[in-house]
Amino acid sequence: MQAESSATVGLELFNCDTEDNCELVKDVASGSTDGAPEQLTVFNGKLYFVSRNQLWSCTAAEECAEVAVFSTAPDFLTVFNGKLYMVAFVTGSGREIVACDTSDSCSMVANLNGNALHSDVEHLTVFNSKLYFIAKGDNKGQEPWVCTAADVCTIVADINTG
Ligand SMILES: [Ca+2]
Ligand SMILES: [Ca+2]
Numbered sequence: 001m002q003a004e005s006s007a008t009v010g011l012e013l014f015n016c017d018t019e020d021n022c023e024l025v026k027d028v029a030s031g032s033t034d035g036a037p038e039q040l041t042v043f044n045g046k047l048y049f050v051s052r053n054q055l056w057s058c059t060a061a062e063e064c065a066e067v068a069v070f071s072t073a074p075d076f077l078t079v080f081n082g083k084l085y086m087v088a089f090v091t092g093s094g095r096e097i098v099a100c101d102t103s104d105s106c107s108m109v110a111n112l113n114g115n116a117l118h119s120d121v122e123h124l125t126v127f128n129s130k131l132y133f134i135a136k137g138d139n140k141g142q143e144p145w146v147c148t149a150a151d152v153c154t155i156v157a158d159i160n161t162g
Helices: none
Strands: 002-006 010-016 022-026 038-043 046-051 054-058 064-068 075-080 083-090 094-100 106-110 122-127 130-135 143-147 153-155
Touching (some): 046 075, 075 130, 083 122
Antiparallel strands (some): 002 010, 010 022, 046 054, 054 064, 122 130, 130 143
């Protein structure tokens, strides 16, 4: 499945077979308005994507539904340790790491930058069975961080001290 544009439905999710016959999967923003799906990520036998600031998933039967309601767009969708990790705005905690389990129950992994301060997590990357990323955690500026499979998250190095 992929994002493709058509004059009647706008930029939406389509699937194409090996002969490039394509059909619409979901017109998230009905009519010619763009749903502009992005971050297409396979997790737990479903296709997850972000459209109109929300997380969606489609089953193999192409039944698509909104997974979670976020006040800003989730970003950097990454599968790690049997969960779907991403960055999302959490009310009262700012932009932090959120993980959704296979039941599509989503919760904050860690509030890396105190209270409502954003940690502005970016570039989630799985390496050596850990989840690495860039964050402004613990008021130390933008630095590399890591979370273990147990969701214990620590700064890797305070490269630019303080
Ligand atoms: Ca549309
Ligand atoms: Ca915070």
